[in-house]
Amino acid sequence: MNDKIILDIDIETESLTDNKEDALNPHKNRITVIGVKSETSEVQIYRDLEVFKREVWDDSNFIFSGHNLKWDFKQLTHHLGSLPANGYAAYADDTRLMAYVSTDKIGPAWLTIYEERRKALNAELPPGVNHREAGLHSLKTLAPFFLGIDCFWEDPTNHDNDEYLTKDVVYTQQLRLMFSEKLKDMGQYDFYRDKAMPWARTLLQAEVTGIHFDSELLTKMETELRETERGLKFEIHDQWHEAFKAYEEKQLKELQDKYQEMFEKAYAKPAKKEKNIEALQSKYKALYQKAAASAVTEFNLDSPTQMKWLLRDYLKFDIRTFEGDESTGVEVLERLAKSEPQIKTLLEYRETSKILTGFLPTYREECYQGKMYSTFNFDGTRTGRVNSVRPNLQQTPKKLKPLFRAAPGKKLATYDLGAIEPVVLAYFSQDKALCDLIFKGQSFHSVNTITMFSQFMRPDITEPEVKNEYPVLRFIAKTVGLSCLYSSGWRRVQAETTAQGLHLTEKQCKNIVYSLRDHYAGVWQFKQELDKELESGAVLFNLFGRPFKIDDPDDVYMKGLNRLIQGSASDLCQQAATDIAKIPGCIPVGFIHDSVLTEIDAERSKELCEKIEHEFTKFELPVGDRNLPLTVEGGAADVWE
Numbered sequence: 001m002n003d004k005i006i007l008d009i010d011i012e013t014e015s016l017t018d019n020k021e022d023a024l025n026p027h028k029n030r031i032t033v034i035g036v037k038s039e040t041s042e043v044q045i046y047r048d049l050e051v052f053k054r055e056v057w058d059d060s061n062f063i064f065s066g067h068n069l070k071w072d073f074k075q076l077t078h079h080l081g082s083l084p085a086n087g088y089a090a091y092a093d094d095t096r097l098m099a100y101v102s103t104d105k106i107g108p109a110w111l112t113i114y115e116e117r118r119k120a121l122n123a124e125l126p127p128g129v130n131h132r133e134a135g136l137h138s139l140k141t142l143a144p145f146f147l148g149i150d151c152f153w154e155d156p157t158n159h160d161n162d163e164y165l166t167k168d169v170v171y172t173q174q175l176r177l178m179f180s181e182k183l184k185d186m187g188q189y190d191f192y193r194d195k196a197m198p199w200a201r202t203l204l205q206a207e208v209t210g211i212h213f214d215s216e217l218l219t220k221m222e223t224e225l226r227e228t229e230r231g232l233k234f235e236i237h238d239q240w241h242e243a244f245k246a247y248e249e250k251q252l253k254e255l256q257d258k259y260q261e262m263f264e265k266a267y268a269k270p271a272k273k274e275k276n277i278e279a280l281q282s283k284y285k286a287l288y289q290k291a292a293a294s295a296v297t298e299f300n301l302d303s304p305t306q307m308k309w310l311l312r313d314y315l316k317f318d319i320r321t322f323e324g325d326e327s328t329g330v331e332v333l334e335r336l337a338k339s340e341p342q343i344k345t346l347l348e349y350r351e352t353s354k355i356l357t358g359f360l361p362t363y364r365e366e367c368y369q370g371k372m373y374s375t376f377n378f379d380g381t382r383t384g385r386v387n388s389v390r391p392n393l394q395q396t397p398k399k400l401k402p403l404f405r406a407a408p409g410k411k412l413a414t415y416d417l418g419a420i421e422p423v424v425l426a427y428f429s430q431d432k433a434l435c436d437l438i439f440k441g442q443s444f445h446s447v448n449t450i451t452m453f454s455q456f457m458r459p460d461i462t463e464p465e466v467k468n469e470y471p472v473l474r475f476i477a478k479t480v481g482l483s484c485l486y487s488s489g490w491r492r493v494q495a496e497t498t499a500q501g502l503h504l505t506e507k508q509c510k511n512i513v514y515s516l517r518d519h520y521a522g523v524w525q526f527k528q529e530l531d532k533e534l535e536s537g538a539v540l541f542n543l544f545g546r547p548f549k550i551d552d553p554d555d556v557y558m559k560g561l562n563r564l565i566q567g568s569a570s571d572l573c574q575q576a577a578t579d580i581a582k583i584p585g586c587i588p589v590g591f592i593h594d595s596v597l598t599e600i601d602a603e604r605s606k607e608l609c610e611k612i613e614h615e616f617t618k619f620e621l622p623v624g625d626r627n628l629p630l631t632v633e634g635g636a637a638d639v640w641e
Helices: 020-026 047-059 069-081 093-099 109-122 139-147 161-187 189-209 215-239 240-266 276-297 304-314 331-339 343-366 398-403 420-429 432-439 444-456 463-469 471-486 490-501 504-519 521-535 555-581 604-616
Strands: 003-013 029-038 044-048 064-067 091-094 211-213 376-378 386-390 410-418 586-592 594-600 631-637
Touching: 003 020, 003 069, 003 161, 020 029, 020 376, 029 047, 029 064, 029 069, 029 161, 029 398, 044 047, 044 161, 064 161, 069 091, 069 189, 069 432, 091 093, 091 189, 093 139, 093 189, 109 139, 109 211, 109 410, 139 161, 161 444, 189 376, 189 586, 211 555, 215 240, 215 343, 215 398, 240 276, 276 386, 331 343, 331 490, 343 398, 386 586, 410 555, 410 586, 410 604, 420 432, 420 471, 420 555, 432 444, 432 521, 444 463, 444 471, 444 504, 463 471, 463 604, 471 490, 471 504, 471 521, 521 555, 555 586, 555 594, 555 604, 594 604, 604 631
Parallel strands: 003 064, 064 091
Antiparallel strands: 003 029, 029 044, 376 386, 410 594, 410 631, 586 594
């Protein structure tokens, strides 16, 4: 592609609905103007999409660069009806990714000043018109900080004008040239070019491809869930009818007291003539009865105030979180549910209600012609783990996954790297105990359960027996084990054990943390050495060469090892997905934490699944003269499983 001409590009869109946010949605917007510029030409403005397609998009001489170009590329692909002449390879450079990869960041103090000035300028603008918020990797902050231009060059009343678009394109090009040299000088360009951009192209392909979505099943599921919700609500009212009656009486009593107080105040006021106490009482009684007819409402299961009265005041439950705050949230309810079966019904009701009010309307809104097009970004988290928005597939409840289906003649293959973080941790630390358990094929979480909670277990327990005999202790070990090695202390252990109904002292929790760190002494020594390097301001590189630096030394203890290990595990998954995308018949279409959802040809399902498994497990992580084994779990089905 070295002989291709790179064009810096920017587009503007407008919503086709009353919702301004739909300007970001290619299915609900239109492109109003496109600006392009080569390094040797002036900015060319296009307002006719067909002319742009003919002169630029379909010309194999061109590849493209932009700021958050993945978004522009998706808009153009949708509205022009095709990929550019050079396919996904035409997504050549992205200044937002350059800024994300670079460890030379805009400081928080500068961003604070920027935001204060933005708010001051907005205060002088007409209602509904404003300079938009801009974050750490926004063109609106990067260009002023690194190029020295004025922060607010756009006309906030009209983004669809040639002058504004021209500046966006010119500044994007200048940032690309500046960041290219900066990344090379810092030894970070190779990661950007050879890893970050190919990974971004894989995410772009997933966004453009989309996942088939079963709208008919959604309608059927919604009907069933509403029936379930009604049944659960009836069950709750049946089990707590005395409590709800008491709450109604409480409301009436409070209302009665209010009007009694009003009567007494009225009677106490000086009067020119003798008061008729019976008439006055009759007046306030009538007012009370009128108010009571509408003021007393049905108990609201979604009201935190009313739920506090029910759980704390009426049922006398302890609704304090570990931090001592009163709450009716999931943390408290799950703890109570372990000993109170009635709370399980409430939790099920809340989950069902959340699906009906949160997930299903969002899915219906985001579905377009039988497909769901989520947005995936690996620059949305500090470690590089891919996140998902509009909709967020990573939060999809298990019972809703069958809504996502394979296309005709296809299967959906879901594969997840098993216990990848302990493997990466073993590679970096070379800790003998950790490496040994991985080589033996033992469960990291089961071994940790014995290490942390031996005093609560029978003395002859073996690692394979832990999962069945001590599921609660294993759950706690799985929840806090890695975090204790990363940085968490005894308070985290106490919070999780308390949530599971195990009440331990501070000393007991500290001993649990110490026993784990002593067991993996090599890990803890590696963490201390890593922390020292990061505290000195050093730039370090993860398993795939991703540079990272922690600017505030006070953050190192909590974030250093976590960023190295989670970032490496995430990058390993992303590299596997990018290699899977090169296999004919495979298109990754979803990224959920450390798992990848791939659309594959149904007739070649077995063969392609074997190839996918190979791509996940082919990486070499040497310890001595052996490589740590990688394991992958998953399979293919007609729906997302």
